[in-house]
Amino acid sequence: MSSGYRRREGDAEIIRSVCWSPPGCHGGCGVLLRVRGGRLVDVEGDRDNRHNDGRMCPRGRNVAQAMYHPQRLTHPLIRVGARGENRWRRAGFDEAADLVARRLLEIRQRFGPESVIFCKGTARDVGAWLPRLAWSFGSPNYFGLGPGNGNACYRPRVALSTAVLGGLPLPDLGEFATPPGVYRTPRTLLVWGSNPVVSNPDGLFGGWVTDRLRDGAELVVVDPQKTGAAARARHWLRLRPGSDGALALGMIRELFHAGLVDEAFCRDWILGLEALRTAAEPYTPERTAELTGVDAAALTEAARFLGWARPFPLVWGVSVDMNPGCLGTIHGLLALVALTGSLETPGGNVLQGSPFGVLRRGDEAAAFPEVQSPRLGAGRYPLLETGNPYAQPDVLLDQMETGQPYPIKAAWLQGTGIVPSSFADPGRVLRLFGTLDFMVMVDVFLNPAAVALADVILPAAMYPEKDSLYVHFAQLGTINRAVDPPGECRSDAEIVLAVGRRVAPHRFPWKDAGEWIEERLKPSGLTFAELRERGSQVPPLEYGKHESGRLRGDGAPGFATPSAKVELDSPALRAMGLASTPHYHDYMGDYRHQYGVQNYPYILTSGSRRPYYFGSEHRNLPALRRRQPEPLADLHPDTAAQAGVGDGDPVRVYSPFGSCLMRARVSDRFAPGIVHCDSGWWFPEREAAAPELFGVRRSNVNELLPSGLQGPGGFGYPFRCFVCNLEAAAPE
Structure with missing residues (x-):
């Protein structure tokens, strides 16, 4: 039988859906799932989905390898040996859910609801469902661990942007629905710390960038x-890792001196223009060049080009967040956007709400009187409460260590492996999580943390095996079940609902996940069946919302800030004890001084995105693993020669705190003096039981970083700007 979302094609059935993890990705790509005999046999891009127009990455094309992998978790597991022994017994879903609920309720009765933490990883639709379980249970402690330290992925940009602008600016790349002739391709795009064609971050499809280049836009990178975007850029500013804030201030100064600011926008909509000018004035081209390694003339030309080509969209990435000085950088980039009037205008950046009124994230804690305690870290880091539902993971680790002001006794981990990529100092993380009385994990494969720490494992369905929603700024779509999940796998929503009905039944009134989905969809006026038949919907975009009163709850013109302006000198930040204007601190200089340039002469950066892997996922899929079998350390030829290593040699990269083993890749991708290491690596083919734990600590670049380096406000971490050295390693 054919319908709008499924049709017959010979002996196969084609089901239209949206790709979202598990297995991992930020998702959003329209897909056509080909099913034969109840089994997924092929995946191709959906040309009718405007998000990706049929384009797909290798991860999306190989989801069947994950679904039918021999190591796939298909039934709940209950630990029968000591933690780390990898000894389990298979259980029924109801037995496992009963055990989880009973243990969590016992711990709540004895230690209070705040003693239980609820954690998710990057991507997946977990974020729509898990907060309700945390809040209903009475715990304020809901975490996003992608990574945990400094909440150093996306959340610094969300929090600071909300404080300064009233929301997160999105690059207007033609992804929204606008009347014919209204959208204009920008003259240039500013791509800062992002490789969007490979990473496709946070609901932004990298193909939109290439589409705009095809239409004539140019790049400032x-x-x-040396990414693909950098190679194509009109201006590529190859800055030293960690110096972003200085470069932003140098570009701001150049806009002022060249008279290339948008005078009308600055007059009407910016608070703190003179304070910003004062903050930027010391960053002359010459001083900025010394701080960043960017040629003074190149900086001047790029800044002037941005001022001339305005408005421009800002495509920024996680590199901005992975620096203890991230708040100063983010504030500086928002200033570049505002000074050039690149807000709420075609081809600039827009402030866009949830699509068709359907919330992107789950419920807010304020709606649940069960939550009586503040989230961890909110007292120390008040910016945490701005545009951000998560507690502070560095504070969590310290509290797990001390037990003060109250002990942490249990953890729910859903779609997060915590050890390969979530934290610096993974040895400490294993030790502290190992002290918990109870831990439950929800995932699709056994991973190092599951073996080392879990008491119960609940198996999750993958996206072709479930009905769900894809909700992001530029798309509202349905994820459609094409095949049955194996064994007793359940969708993330079904797992949360099953346990939620056991611990807080009055907060989970739905008979199944389908009813819960319908509840979420109500603001759109569509049912799940109607949306599924119509296909993904692209929300309309209105420009100039700050002038029409569409950004503020009171309906008045302006931005959703106390002053109704873009607060480039922010009273709110000042009241929190933070710098109120864009600023820069040389953390890399601090580390070099503290640990010694002679001992650690190189700058360590890590985690550049690869097209074959997402976070710590996909290392067990043969089609992807053979494309990159080992973790790589990228070295410039001069750096390799200085260290006495050659292309393809095994190397040990080390810091004062630890080391990791990598395979050298020698090229000009990075400048001399920089060592880039892949992140997220573990080896599913190695021994699972402790102490091996799939070799998770063998090539883990986070071993080189200690705990406690989060930046002001509790945001940012030096995952991409620390000290290191390297040496040749013996072949295994």
């Missing part, structure tokens, strides 16, 4: 790595 700020990145220490």
Whole structure:
């Protein structure tokens, strides 16, 4: 039988859906799932989905390898040996859910609801469902661990942008629905610390960038790595890792001195223009060049080009967040956007709400009187409460260590492996999580943390095996079940609902996940069946919302800030004890001084995105693993020669705190003096039981970083700007 979302094609059935993890990705790509005999046999891009127009990455094309992998978790597991022994017994879903609920309720009765933490990883639709379980249970402690330290992925940009602008600016790349002739391709795009064609971050499809280039836009790229975008850029500013804030201030100064600011926008909509001018004035081209390694003339030309080509969209990436000085950088980039009037205008950046009123994230804690305690870290880091539902993971680790002001006794981990990529100092993380009385994990494969720490494992369905929603700024779509999940796998929503009905039944009134989905969809006026038949919907975009009163709850013109302006000198930040204007601190200089340039002469950066892997996922899929079998350390030829290593040699990269083993890749991707290491690596083919734990600590670049380096406000971490050395390693 054919319908709008499924049709017959010979002996196969084609089901239209949206790709979202598990297995991992930020998702959003329209897909056509080909099913034969109840089994997924092929995946191709959906040309009718405007998000990706049929384009797909290798991860999306190989989801069947994950679904039918021999190591796939298909039934709940209950630990029968000591933690780390990898000894389990298979259980029924109801037995496992009963055990989880009973243990969590016992711990709540004895230690209070705040003693239980609820954690998710990057991507997946977990974020729509898990907060309700945390809040209903009475715990304020809901975490996003992608990574945990400094909440150093996306959340610094969300929090600071909300404080300064009233929301997160999105690059207007033609992804929204606008009347014919209204959208204009920008003259240039500013790509800062992002490789969007590979990473497709946070609901932004990298193909939108290539589409705009095809239409004639040019690029200004700020990145220490020679990415594909950098190679195509009109201006590529190859800055030194960690110096982003200085470069932003230098460009701001140049806009002022060249008279290339948008005078009308600055007059009407910016608070703190003179304070910003004062903050930027010391960053002359010459001083900025010394701080960043960017040629003074190149900086001047790029800044003037941005001022001339305004408005421009800002495509920024996680590199901005992975620096203890991230708040100063983010504030500086928002200033570049505002000074050039690149807000709420075609081809600039827009402030866009949830699509068709359907919330992107789950419920807010304020709606649940069960939550009586503040989230961890909110007292120390008040910016945490701005545009951000998560507690502070560095504070969590310290509290797990001390037990003060109350002990942490249990953890729910859903779609997060915590050890390969979530934290610096993974040895400490294993030790502290190992002290918990109870831990439950929800995932699709056994991973190092599951073996080392879990008491119960609940198996999750993958996206072709479930009905769900894809909700992001530029798309509202349905994820459609094409095949049955194996064994007793359940969708993330079904797992949360099953346990939620056991611990807080009055907060989970739905008979199944389908009813819960319908509840979420109500603001759109569509049912799940109607949306599924119509296909993904692209929300309309209105420009100039700050002038029409569409950004503020009171309906008045302006931005959703106390002053109704873009607060480039922010009273709110000042009241929190933070710098109120864009600023820069040389953390890399601090580390070099503290640990010694002679001992650690190189700058360590890590985690550049690869097209074959997402976070710590996909290392067990043969089609992807053979494309990159080992973790790589990228070295410039001069760096390799200085260290006495050659292309393809095994190397040990080390810091004062630890080391990791990598395979050297020698090229000009990075400048001399920089060592880039892949992140997220573990080896599913190695021994699972402790102490091996799939070799998770063998090539883990986070071993080189200690705990406690989060930046002001509790945001940012030096995952991409620390000290290191390297040496040749013996072949295994």
